[in-house]
Amino acid sequence: MLTLIGRNLSPYSRRVAIAMTLLDVPHHREYLSVTADPERGLEVNPVGRVPVLQLEDGERLIESGAILDYLMELVGPAKSLIPPHGRARRDCLQLMAIASGVLDKAVAAIYEMRRRPAEKVHEPWRQHLLRQASGGLAALETHCHDGWLVGDRIGMADITAAVMVTFLRVMLPETVPAGLYPKLYALTERCEAMPAFQAHKLETP
Ligand SMILES: N[C@@H](CCC(=O)N[C@@H](CS)C(=O)NCC(=O)O)C(=O)O
Structure with missing residues (x-):
């Protein structure tokens, strides 16, 4: 297995x-x-x-x-959570890239704080990382609507975006203030209510 x-x-x-x-x-x-x-x-x-x-x-x-x-x-392509070809595949991969890019920047900002002695944290660099994360969040917000991000069923773009927002809400809440990304929040709530998300809850550190 x-x-x-x-x-x-x-x-x-x-x-x-x-x-x-x-x-x-x-x-x-x-x-x-x-x-x-x-x-x-x-x-x-x-x-x-x-x-x-x-x-x-x-x-x-x-x-x-x-x-x-x-x-x-x-x-196989019928079940795949990433569309197999064309515009839908491109959109899905790009939205996944934005969401995982936000994660990369957020994780780097967390490491900057937690893995260095306090006197070695370089605050301008941490702020730059947080600005990059905010750029990705704002871009994703513009792509959200009432349905799923790509197509008519949940896919990897939705999963990556929701996992990313939940991670930020726990680990770096200042990056996702309530009200700033309402559509992304709504998508996240919808995903997190699903049994597959509930089966893999984020452990609090
Ligand atoms: N781009 C990698 C990122 C993986 C990653 O950074 N994982 C973190 C945990 S969230 C890790 O293992 N960090 C340990 C380290 O980089 O030292 C992926 O998508 O798998």
């Missing part, structure tokens, strides 16, 4: 876990924290990060986007 390595506090791991549940892909889970166990992180991934997807023969895939690509090919 497949094994997904990484805990739900990692938004990159959480988006893969939610996709696997939505797609009914059976798997085990190893709730690895690379902060708590960096040695295990380096054992399963040469660059020491999660998520990692271990295949039945022991091969390990890294990088959430590449893991999702593998999963979508596994389930």
Whole structure:
């Protein structure tokens, strides 16, 4: 059976876990924290990060986007959460890129605060990272409407956006003040109410 390595506090791991549940892909889970166990992180991934997807023969895939690509090919185009071709595929991948780009900047801002001694935090750099995250949030807000981001059913763009907003609300609440991104909030609430999201709740740190 497949094994997904990484805990739900990692938004990159959480988006893969939610996709696997939505797609009914059976798997085990190893709730690895690379902060708590960096040695295990380096054992399963040469660059020491999660998520990692271990295949039945022991091969390990890294990088959430590449893991999702593998999963979508596994389930086939009819079930895929990323449209297989054309404009819809391009839109989905671009919106996923914005949402995961916000995560990259938010995680870097969190590391700046938590991984450095207080006197070595470079506040102008942290502010720059937060401005980049806000740029992505504002762009996503303009793409939200009453339905799903792309097409007429939930897809990877919605999942990535919702996982990202929930992560920010817990870890960096100042980046998502109430009222600033109402449509993105509404999309997130709709996603988080679904059983697949409830099955992989964000653990509070
Ligand atoms: N681009 C990667 C990002 C993965 C990532 O940064 N994961 C974090 C956890 S949220 C991690 O393992 N950080 C440990 C580190 O970078 O030292 C992906 O999409 O898989």
